[in-house]
Amino acid sequence: MTPAQRAMRQLETWPDLSPCPADCGTGRALRSAHHEIVHFHSERDVDLQLTARAIQRLHYDFAESTAIRLVPGSRWVTVHLDCDADVDLLLGLVSVALKAHSGGRPGSAPSERAVCNFRRVTVLDTVTEPPHG
Numbered sequence: 001m002t003p004a005q006r007a008m009r010q011l012e013t014w015p016d017l018s019p020c021p022a023d024c025g026t027g028r029a030l031r032s033a034h035h036e037i038v039h040f041h042s043e044r045d046v047d048l049q050l051t052a053r054a055i056q057r058l059h060y061d062f063a064e065s066t067a068i069r070l071v072p073g074s075r076w077v078t079v080h081l082d083c084d085a086d087v088d089l090l091l092g093l094v095s096v097a098l099k100a101h102s103g104g105r106p107g108s109a110p111s112e113r114a115v116c117n118f119r120r121v122t123v124l125d126t127v128t129e130p131p132h133g
Contacts, residue, residue, distance in 0.1 A: 002044065003087050007087045011094060017031065022116070026041050027040045032102075041118050047079075048090065050077055050100055067089055071117045074115075076116045079093065
């Protein structure tokens, strides 16, 4: 079983998440009541939707992780799953995402949906400023 499959199996048991097709058209997703939270694009790459505030708060921690990839201006974080520790990191970040999105309004209209990082991933210099918003 791949790391992404292990993560998906665990997350499918969480009561606040429901499986669905990814809005981007590639892979499977898990969503909360109002937002798609995580996209499973491959056996090792997962996109996770956070809020700008959560990314800003965790930006320097992300810079220290070899598993995290950020795209400037995106509210999605790509997590590359190589080992069990990366799966644990993803599970913790999904918890952060659920909490961050719990107070927001639904993002159901297509114009409000954030585009995930699939096919957009770039590596940022660690001194890059966190997103504002």
